[in-house]
Amino acid sequence: MPPPPGHREIQHEEVSRLFGKMAGGRLAALPPIVVLALWLAWIEPAAWRRVALVVAVVGMCVFFVAEWVRFRRLGFSPGAIPRNLVIATFWQMGITAITGGLASPFIYIAVPLGMIAGVFLPWRASLLLSGVQIAATFTLAALGATGAAPELNLQVFGGGARVGPPAYLYTHAAMLSLVFLFSSGAGRALRWSFDRMIRRALTAQQASLEAHAERAEELTALSAEIAHELKNPLASVKGLAGLLAPGVPEGKASERLQVLRREVDRMQAILDEFLNFSRPLVPLALxxxxxxxxxxxxxxxxxxxxxxxxxxxxxxxxxxxxxxxxxxxxxxxxxxxxxxxxxxxxxxxxxxxxxxxxxxxxxxxxxxxxxxxxxxxxxxxxxxxxxxxxxxxxxxxxxxxxxxxxxxxxxxxxxxxxxxxxxxxxxxxxxxxxxxxxxxxxxxxxxx
Known part of the structure; x- marks a missing residue:
């Protein structure tokens, strides 16, 4: 069914508000992430990992600040969310790979990313992003199991190519994959529930407005008919007052008759204005x-x-x-x-x-x-x-x-x-x- 009137506007407004809060919230989350990454780089003896950590942290800071400034200046655009989620997913998987693979403390950032993707992206796009996360997770498990990266694990966590036997690594990857799919599905369920509430509210509002419009139209027609019917007795009252006026001597009776005629004129003017207001505007004769x-x-x-x-x-x-x-x-x-x-x-x-x-x-x-x-x-x-x-x-x-x-x-x-x-x-x-x-x-x- 097509969405009710106003659905897309409300959806865009709420998504824009949520994206603005997310852009501001990321700036608040930067300090602990930066401190953790710099601490790992400080104690890590491997030069390549130090360089990679610094580059990843600096790139993340620049991107977060640039997106916040863009939102403040230009507002929300439909392409902002897919761009942010794709870059965030690849950044998260990259920093996970250089800080220990499946043993990295950064791997759990993928869980809220999957939920956010489920909320903000179409289901095909969120499923594709979950597929990328799952593929990256099994790739990290394979690197640890085969020993292809001898210094994959951080020295602070013991160093070496892996943190456990291959069965543990693949089981860990499988459980993480289920968590990624669940978080994406939970996000989609939240989005579906949100959209359904908006649709129901707007549909009820539309039905209420239509009923109100019909009732108002009926009342307007009835009022116009009553006003039209009142004009005839008022005209009779005014005519009779005019016939009586010549025969009434000067004094209180004459003054009261004049007041009566003025009030009848005023009532007729009010009825004329009401009839002009209640009847539809006739086409212009330009x-x-x-x-x-x-x-x-x-x-x-x-x-x-x-x-x-x-x-x-x-x-x-x-x-x-x-x-x-x-x-x-x-x-x-x-x-x-x-x-x-x-x-x-x-x-x-x-x-x-x-x-x-x-x-x-x-x-x-x-x-x-x-x-x-x-x-x-x-x-x-x-x-x-x-x-x-x-x-x-x-x-x-x-x-x-x-x-x-x-x-x-x-x-x-x-x-x-x-x-x-x-x-x-x-x-x-x-x-x-x-x-x-x-x-x-x-x-x-x-x-x-």
Whole structure:
């Protein structure tokens, strides 16, 4: 069966972490190994063995340090483990051969090497490495049994060609071979168990996510249906309130009726935002749109609201075009201007600017002089339900950014120098401007 999504990434991450610990652990193991090897070289009368020990120890130190530095600088690569295990196996067998063969204290390093190979290498490669260890072990037994190397054994252990009769040497080699195979198999079992746990965890996670997605889709559809059904009675309530308004004399009753109508309007706006959020994004109707014209239209639509709040609206956006869906871009700008007007104090100004960046992307900015975005909630303002308004639905910015990203652009909020907020809509450059960029100027300001 193919591995579940995310299996290879988790496997690579964990193997990389283990390799990093192994590379660091080897540096910690260097001092005792170096001390032991240098002590043997010091007391060993044979000149060839002294030279071989020094060369082996220096080569091991250089390789361990170089691999640690490589990992720290370049990170983990798939070829690092096979390279390290092959070199370590041949080094271990070499230093075993020059320090007494089967009587060498270094021969037992082959056991953890076999287990590590079983964990990190494919089973064929780990089996091949175990075969190399077994072949080297029987070769050392044959050298001792035949006396082909008269000074094979260390002088500190008695010297000579061997440490026992041939039957002992071959039996020793056979038992070591079984240990090597067992350690490699144990490593493979650990790796199999590890992979199986990851697969089961990821499979369960995938099933849980699919069930959650299905449930969320059902709840979203149900909520959208309920919201749609609520719009009809709200429209009836609003219509009846409108019919009653002319016949109600001035006073408390008239004020209460006005409050009722305002609350109905607010509920209808919240339901509209929720329906826009819950329904899938419809395909874009792309065309060349004049962003300056869209900015002026949005400013004109908010002229009455701005006058009521004693806030000015200025537009500096002439001569900038973009390949976009004008209706959706207008929806984004209306949401941003509405937010800016809500945040602006009296006698302030909301500004709309449009310009083309150096990368050819069109950028529309809505600037206000409000209190600005609280850093504590800035990261969550685009999440559904997050809002800083006492009566906000928390869906406007979510929908606006979804529409911006549907165009291949984005919507970002940032603090404005001197106080306030900058909401910037970025639209990607049209295909003809992607290569060299299309010059776009900004015209003079015009108040709306």
């Amino acid at each position: 065309g060349d749109a004049d962003l300056g014209l869209l900015c002026h239209e949005v400013a004109a639509l908010h002229e009455g609201m701005a006058r009521e709040r004693d806030v000015g609206v200025a537009v500096r956006a002439d001569g900038v075009s973009a390949r976009c869906d004008p209706r959706k871009v207008k929806q984004i700008l209306m949401n941003l201007v509405q937010n800016a007007l809500d945040a602006s104090p009296a006698r302030a100004a909301v500004e709309l600017e449009a310009a083309r960046g150096a990368d050819g992307a069109a950028r529309v900015r809505v600037l206000d002089r409000g209190r600005g975005v609280d850093p504590a909630v800035q990261g969550s303002l685009f999440s559904p339900g997050a809002t800083t308004k006492p009566r906000g639905s928390g869906l406007g910015l979510t929908i606006a950014r979804a529409l911006a990203r549907q165009h291949g652009g984005d919507l970002v909020l940032s603090p404005r120098p001197g106080g306030g907020t900058v909401a910037e809509l970025v639209l990607p450059p049209p295909p003809r401007a992607a290569g060299g960029g299309e010059a776009g100027g900004t015209g003079g300001g015009r108040a709306a």
